[in-house]
Amino acid sequence: MHEMSLCESVLQVLEQQAQLQQFSRIKTVWLEVGALSAVEPEALRFCFGSVAQGTLADQARLEIIEIPGLAECAACTARVAVQQLYDVCPNCGSFQLRIIDGDQMRIKELEVE
Amino acid sequence: MCGVCGCGQDHAHDEQHEHQHHDHQPAGHSHAPGLSPSRMVRIEQDILAKNNLYAADNRRYFGERGILALNLVSSPGSGKTTLLTETIARLRADLPLAVIEGDQQTSRDAERIRAAGAPAVQINTGKGCHLDAHRIGHALHSLALEPASVLFIENVGNLVCPSAFDLGEAHKVVILSVTEGEDKPLKYPDMFRAADLMILNKTDLLPYLEFDSTQCIAYARQVNPRLRVLCLSAKTGEGMDDWLCWIKAALMLQGIGYPST
Ligand SMILES: Nc1nc2c(ncn2[C@@H]2O[C@H](COP(=O)(O)OP(=O)(O)O)[C@@H](O)[C@H]2O)c(=O)[nH]1
Ligand SMILES: [Mg+2]
Ligand SMILES: [Zn+2]
Ligand SMILES: [Zn+2]
Ligand SMILES: [Zn+2]
Ligand SMILES: [Zn+2]
Numbered sequence: 001m002h003e004m005s006l007c008e009s010v011l012q013v014l015e016q017q018a019q020l021q022q023f024s025r026i027k028t029v030w031l032e033v034g035a036l037s038a039v040e041p042e043a044l045r046f047c048f049g050s051v052a053q054g055t056l057a058d059q060a061r062l063e064i065i066e067i068p069g070l071a072e073c074a075a076c077t078a079r080v081a082v083q084q085l086y087d088v089c090p091n092c093g094s095f096q097l098r099i100i101d102g103d104q105m106r107i108k109e110l111e112v113e
Numbered sequence: 114m115c116g117v118c119g120c121g122q123d124h125a126h127d128e129q130h131e132h133q134h135h136d137h138q139p140a141g142h143s144h145a146p147g148l149s150p151s152r153m154v155r156i157e158q159d160i161l162a163k164n165n166l167y168a169a170d171n172r173r174y175f176g177e178r179g180i181l182a183l184n185l186v187s188s189p190g191s192g193k194t195t196l197l198t199e200t201i202a203r204l205r206a207d208l209p210l211a212v213i214e215g216d217q218q219t220s221r222d223a224e225r226i227r228a229a230g231a232p233a234v235q236i237n238t239g240k241g242c243h244l245d246a247h248r249i250g251h252a253l254h255s256l257a258l259e260p261a262s263v264l265f266i267e268n269v270g271n272l273v274c275p276s277a278f279d280l281g282e283a284h285k286v287v288i289l290s291v292t293e294g295e296d297k298p299l300k301y302p303d304m305f306r307a308a309d310l311m312i313l314n315k316t317d318l319l320p321y322l323e324f325d326s327t328q329c330i331a332y333a334r335q336v337n338p339r340l341r342v343l344c345l346s347a348k349t350g351e352g353m354d355d356w357l358c359w360i361k362a363a364l365m366l367q368g369i370g371y372p373s374t
Contacts, residue, residue, distance in 0.1 A: 111151055
């Protein structure tokens with residue numbers, strides 16, 4: 001399952017950061033998840049809890065910051081909100097939207113001890 | 114031994130490419146003094162950063178050798194392995210070819226490839242639903258590819274997460290068969306957006322189905338306006354010539370302009 005492997009990637013980053021920045025336990029993880037990233041926040045939360053068990057992030061709170069989709073239209077240059085990757089430009093009807101935000105999955109910040 | 118993953122193999126990792134934005138936060142600005150010494154740590158790191166680092170290694174490896182790597186993605190059963198065995202039969206006399214086979218279980222597909230006359234490495238992902246760049250790096254060691262060869266990577270049958278995991282390939286090629294719904298590109302837009310080429314396979318079955326190819330291609334271009342599309346039948350060979358031409362042209366481009374400085 002997609003969210004499961006992503007959570008494993010998150011945990012890898014956390015373990016690497018724990019060494020670099022010298023912490024041993026994580027209390028909160030702030031994660032930016034774009035609306036266009038094909039990631040289901042609820043599934044992510046569920047997987048994270050189970051993947052984190054017995055690790056430095058055991059019992060950590062996962063705060064998901066949902067980032068709305070934003071695109072720029074190649075035809076009319078308008079910046080428009082998009083819900084899906086295949087949306088049409090609401091301004092001119094073109095399909096040539098270039099995504100400029102909302103497709104990310106980033107770890108923003110941690111609360112550690 | 115590989116220092117990044119501790120995996121006991123030697124492969125280069127370019128650590129400089131991984132940006133750690135940990136310089137904004139002076140150490141230990143603690144909340145609730147007196148209580149637990151918790152502090153905030155800024156990370157700003159893409160979840161896929163580690164995979165992208167390995168992908169960059171692979172891409173450099175391919176670039177320096179003029180190797181064309183193609184990442185073939187699709188649902189299970191769309192005909193990836195059949196397309197590969199048919200492609201190998203037609204190209205093996207002209208070009209050095211190799212295949213990395215990703216499957217959750219079994220090495221049946223790798224055996225089909227070897228029987229068709231190309232070297233193949235099987236990667237079993239177990240429960241994992243996609244190939245990642247790190248495992249490709251290891252497979253490259255055991256393949257020892259010739260310069261200017263074509264490497265086909267058959268990804269795990271799954272239209273979701275292989276789109277997010279860069280393997281260092283030159284192109285993702287998405288294969289859709291006419292026995293699937295024509296609206297697959299709308300249902301799995303990430304994959305069709307990540308691909309440079311779509312192959313509509315099993316066209317020999319079109320007379321027996323109600324599949325609207327024109328509509329399917331329109332949906333795919335709605336998601337990815339620059340997508341190239343080839344319609345073919347791996348079984349009868351109809352339409353295979355364009356695919357072979359596309360491979361040869363892409364291979365030629367791969368040998369041009371890789372900065373050597
Ligand atoms: N009719 C027809 N069947 C095909 C074609 N290509 C593949 N198949 C069949 O589709 C099934 C799945 O093919 P396979 O190559 O194993 O798909 P993969 O899972 O994507 O590797 C097999 O039974 C193939 O014989 C084609 O062009 N036409
Ligand atoms: Mg196969
Ligand atoms: Zn527009
Ligand atoms: Zn390694
Ligand atoms: Zn390794
Ligand atoms: Zn996966």
